[in-house]
Amino acid sequence: MNAIVIYKSRYGSTKAYAEWIAEALQCKAVEAKTVRAEDLSEYDAIVYGGGLYAEVINGVSLITKNLDKLEGKKLAVYTTGITPLDCREYYEGEVVEKNFKQGMLDKIKLFNFLGRMVVAELSFPHKAAIKALKKIMSGRENPTEMEKLLIELCDADGDFTDKSAIWELVDFVKGA
Ligand SMILES: Cc1cc2nc3c(=O)[nH]c(=O)nc-3n(C[C@H](O)[C@H](O)[C@H](O)COP(=O)(O)O)c2cc1C
Structure with missing residues (x-):
């Protein structure tokens, strides 16, 4: 399985998760600004990570605007943020509505992780x-x-990142 992890990170927590996930998948983690959708054809699985800023997943349009080019690939998106993970109405309501059009989440599996705000x-x-x-x-x-x-x-005010949270995503990408 040929995977890539792409991230956009302002203060480092989304990058930390990208590196942990890439290590677990034995693939590379790259900054979103170095990637064009056209470059992704060689990968079977694409993981995109972005911090939440006013509910918007930083840079996620790289995936959502190019879904046609990514057809048939395994797609995972993760967010990092400071909203507690048990606030499901926030993550499944506002965050989904602000970032994904109807039907997009049939093609993309969404994960939420805690980030840092120092x-x-x-x-x-x-x-x-x-x-x-x-x-x-x-x-x-x-x-x-x-x-x-x-x-x-x-x-x-603190760092709430948690390396142990990555495994569900890693298993999804590996197809376990
Ligand atoms: C201006 C601003 C807006 C934010 N908005 C949200 C938000 O809507 N939801 C959330 O859970 N966290 C929010 N956060 C917290 C960030 O998402 C969190 O710090 C995240 O880990 C940042 O990731 P990054 O440093 O890798 O970009 C916000 C932080 C800032 C500074």
């Missing part, structure tokens, strides 16, 4: 975006449970 590392625009989001959410009169969680997540 406040001291964030760029100024990212710090400002988190602060603004917290302010907006905190101003809501009757916040939903999800909005309350979002307010809490704005204060997240």
Whole structure:
């Protein structure tokens, strides 16, 4: 099985997962900016990873805009983010709706992993975006449970990456 792991990573956690997955699959991990969809014809299995930024999977259009070129291949996409993994309505609702059109997930298997958000590392625009989001959410009169969680997540500060989380994806790609 000829596989490749492609990733787009701003602060390193998506890259860390890409390297762990590539090691397990004994294939290479490459940055998305070095890849064109046309270059992927030689692979049987493609894994794409991107961090979540306002529910958007960073760079995932490399896969979703080129599904016709990737027909017949085994496709896995993983997200990294700070939303707890048991928030299934978030991952299966908002994240899916923002990134995939109807039917796309019949062809792509989606996985979610925890990432890292270390406040001291964030760029100024990212710090400002988190602060603004917290302010907006905190101003809501009757916040939903999800909005309350979002307010809490704005204060997240740490590395939640977990190497042991990769195996379901690895087994999927290997066809186990
Ligand atoms: C501006 C900003 C927006 C974010 N939006 C989300 C989000 O919508 N959902 C989520 O779970 N995590 C969110 N995060 C956390 C990142 O997804 C998380 O830090 C991820 O691991 C980043 O991966 P990367 O450093 O490899 O790009 C956000 C972080 C920043 C700085």
